Amino acid sequence: MPPPDHQPQPTLLPPDLLESQLSTIDLLTAMFPSTGEIDIPPSSTPIISALQTWCQDPNTPLPSGIPPTIQLAVCAPLAADISKTIPINISIPLQTTDPDPQLPPPWTYTLRQPTWISKAELATLSADMPQDDIFSALEYVQHEASLFLETQQKMNDSLSLTNTPSSGAKRSAEDPLVRVWFYFPSLSTRAKRNDLVNHAPTYSLTGFVLAGKPGVLCLEGASVDVDAYMKFIKTYSWGDIPSHQKKVSERFRETVGVERVFSGMEEITDSLGERGGERANRGDMQALEAWLKGRGLGEAFGEVIF
DSSP states (O other), X not given: OOXXXXXXXXXXXXXXXXXXXXXXXXXXXXXXXXXXXXXXXXXXXXXXXXXXXXXXXXXXXXXXXXXXXXXXXXXXXXXXXXXXXXXXXXXXXXXXXXSSOSSOOOOEEEEOOOTXXXXXXXXXXXXXXXXXXXHHHHHHHHHHHHHHHHHXXXXXXXXXXXXXXXXXXXXXXXXXXXXXXXXXXXXXXXXXXXXXXXXXXXGXXXXXXXXXXXXXXXXXXXXXXXXXXXXXXXXXXXXXXXXXXXXOEEEEEEOSSOOOOOSSEEEOGGGGOOOBTTTTOBOOHHHHHHHHHTTTOHHHHHHHHO
């Protein structure tokens, strides 16, 4: 019977390497002195103090229960808006399995999602974050997140200007109504569907969204508002989607004698009955055709689906 594998047991770092880890914690504390910028659990404070004393005099007895790591969090403020921060969870190793370590084990750190950034945007920010130096990582995150905020603000300012009556982008009484039909080979992501519905009133648009394979979007409003809305959706709502995956095509634009059929913007996916397909994502086109005919829009079905 082969002997069992003997994994080396972790031991406390030598005083010089442990002191290096603790000194870096001190430096972080000095870098982020304001209230709320750094969070060290209260239970860790006496441990850090005892370890600092031990590093100065290894003959000093250590308290029992020294953890393998010290956990802390930094909420790094951003130059673009000091009210915004990027939270970073940090783990500092205090032990090693190396019998003769020459360097302290590396720190590990991950970003937490703040409320002002989406998961996709956070993933993009994390992807290029340096992983071998906490200070480089902090500098990178603060710089890139500030650039993101500045860009976001410029986009919001641009959108506000686009949506003011004085800009001419909003429909006047003389602007004719159009009804525009868009076709998606696939439309499934809940957040993207919600954006299609929730942003339409900003552009004075009514209509409906049908998710699935295929997906359909119908918009009623002024041409300028339809075009501005679709530009916004593709640029901002779909900003985290690669361009080759933004597959949507305009299939039909009604321009003559159009009157609103829809009182608002809604998603009709669940109102058309059960869907087929392995993931129940294939829409019932017969149900859609009947639903459109019931609203006097039956002729559009052939233009959009075929």
